[in-house]
Amino acid sequence: MHISTKCSVAIHCLVFIHEYGEKTKVTSELLSRSTGVNAVTIRNLLSALKKDGILSIRSGTGGATLLCPPGEITLYRICKAIEPDFLSKLIGVHPQPSPLCPVGRNIHHVLECSYQKVRNDLCSSLKRITLEDLLTDYHGLPEKNMESV
Amino acid sequence: MHISTKCSVAIHCLVFIHEYGEKTKVTSELLSRSTGVNAVTIRNLLSALKKDGILSIRSGTGGATLLCPPGEITLYRICKAIEPDFLSKLIGVHPQPSPLCPVGRNIHHVLECSYQKVRNDLCSSLKRITLEDLLTDYHGLPEKNMESV
DNA sequence: CCTCATGTAATATTTAAATTTACAGCAATT
DNA sequence: AATTGCTGTAAATTTAAATATTACATGAGG
Numbered sequence: 001m002h003i004s005t006k007c008s009v010a011i012h013c014l015v016f017i018h019e020y021g022e023k024t025k026v027t028s029e030l031l032s033r034s035t036g037v038n039a040v041t042i043r044n045l046l047s048a049l050k051k052d053g054i055l056s057i058r059s060g061t062g063g064a065t066l067l068c069p070p071g072e073i074t075l076y077r078i079c080k081a082i083e084p085d086f087l088s089k090l091i092g093v094h095p096q097p098s099p100l101c102p103v104g105r106n107i108h109h110v111l112e113c114s115y116q117k118v119r120n121d122l123c124s125s126l127k128r129i130t131l132e133d134l135l136t137d138y139h140g141l142p143e144k145n146m147e148s149v
Numbered sequence: 150m151h152i153s154t155k156c157s158v159a160i161h162c163l164v165f166i167h168e169y170g171e172k173t174k175v176t177s178e179l180l181s182r183s184t185g186v187n188a189v190t191i192r193n194l195l196s197a198l199k200k201d202g203i204l205s206i207r208s209g210t211g212g213a214t215l216l217c218p219p220g221e222i223t224l225y226r227i228c229k230a231i232e233p234d235f236l237s238k239l240i241g242v243h244p245q246p247s248p249l250c251p252v253g254r255n256i257h258h259v260l261e262c263s264y265q266k267v268r269n270d271l272c273s274s275l276k277r278i279t280l281e282d283l284l285t286d287y288h289g290l291p292e293k294n295m296e297s298v
Numbered sequence: 299c300c301t302c303a304t305g306t307a308a309t310a311t312t313t314a315a316a317t318t319t320a321c322a323g324c325a326a327t328t
Numbered sequence: 329a330a331t332t333g334c335t336g337t338a339a340a341t342t343t344a345a346a347t348a349t350t351a352c353a354t355g356a357g358g
Contacts, residue, residue, distance in 0.1 A: 005241030008260055012243065015259070016252045034253050036245030038348050043304065060356035062303045075263065076308065092154030094161065096185030103165045103287075104183050110164070110286045111157055114224065114278045118271070125270035129263045132341075137259045138252075153315075176334065187317050192335065209325035211334045 006082050007075070009037050010045050010143035014131055015074065016140055017055065017064050025063040046083065070135055076126035087119045152239070155231050156224070158186050159194055163222065164287055166204065166213050174212040194231065201230035219284055225275035236268045237264055 012035050017026050024030070028046065046064060049055050054073055059062050066073075073087035079086050093111055097104035161184050166175050173179070177195065181188035195213060198204050203222055206213045215222075228235050242260055246253035 005243045006346095007240060007258075008242045011260065012246065012252060012256045015256065016250075020250065025303095029303085034247050034250040035243055036247060036253075037243055040306085040349075041347065047305070050316085057304070058356085059304045060302085060354080062356095067207045075267070077249055091156060093157045094154045094184055094186055096186060097161065098183050101165075101183040103168065104185075106287060106290045107161045107164065108156075110283055111160065113286045114283055117278065118224070118274050121274035122267070125267050125274075129266065132179065134259055134263055137262045138255060141255045141258065142233060155315095176333095178334085189318075189337085190316065193337080196336070206335070207325085209323080209333085210333045211325095 004083065004086075006041075006045060007079050009035050009042070010049060010078050011075075011131070011134060013042065013046065013064075013077075013116075014049075014055070014070075015064070015134060018066055018070060018131070018135060019138075021063070021065050025061075027062045048081050049078070052077065053079070054081060070131035073131040074127045075129045076123060079126060087123060090119060090122065091115050119120055152228060152235060153232065155190075155194060156228050158184050158191070159198060159227050159231055160224075160280070160283060161168075162191065162195065162202070162213075162281060163215070163219075164233060167215055167219060167280070167284060168287075170212070170214050174210075176211045197230050198227070201226065203227070203230060219280035222280040223276045224278045225272060227280075236272060239268060239271065240264050247258075 013031050016031060016034055028039045028042040031037075031042045031046075035042065046055065046057055050057050054068055054077070055064050055066050064127060082088070091106060091111075097107050099105055162180050165180060165183055169175060177188045177191040180186075181192045184191065195204065195206055199206055203217055203226070204213050204215050232238070240260075242257060244254050248254055279284075
């Protein structure tokens, strides 16, 4: 299974934009420094979130703003926006079982039956958590003065 | 997120051993052909399952046998045996957020709060499915005559 | 029209996963 | 006790995926 770090980076960006997006012009360069992730990767990421309607980006001049109330932005939605088929990639399947063997012929189908249940459960789990929850956790922590980025 | 294909291969092996382990001497070489996965990888995999008490391997002479009733072998147990900290590796986190930025300083903690819930949910989900369920699905399928492997 | 951003393609680098090679150790068979 | 076929495991190589880099066209405000 595998959900990439992109999800974590996206959340980082969304929290940042929510907290500082009004006062500050949040550019990919700024987010790159805050996250420690390459600016091009940030742009691709924000671009995906934008396509899903989660945020808007002022192209040319720079800056990003949330378009949805944080309670409507679930982890599922974020993951889906970044990587549309992340759920099917969640659990890897060996690609070349032998077609001559009865187990080999049928294993993919057998695995899929159960894996589908796991995917559905994970899906529900990810839909239960929203950006709002994460912001609440964030606000509960001390030391949020910004020395720099 | 990421659960490796090893889990699928392990299940393939367990089904095979359950179905043919009595009649046939199931060697790593045989499982390698059936799965399409390298024999050394198979041995490492079976070795991990053995350490967890799921099966026994007749070293020297070859052959493997299940030690547990299939109903007690959950997907969780298999994943855990293969990769003990697969749950914490499930969702990747960007390794170098800026310590100068308030979001950067706190993001790991904030992510962990929510990710822990997701991990727990996935854990329950994986515990709900056993090898017995998979065997039932397998037996429901046609064409289980073994031409070869 | 100059400056600073975004959007995006192409290439290169890094990292992780799986395979290959190699060989020591074990157990049954002769 | 020597041979055979298999396991156990380490080390090196290969492959594949994720991420970063470079480069440049395009957009919008000063």
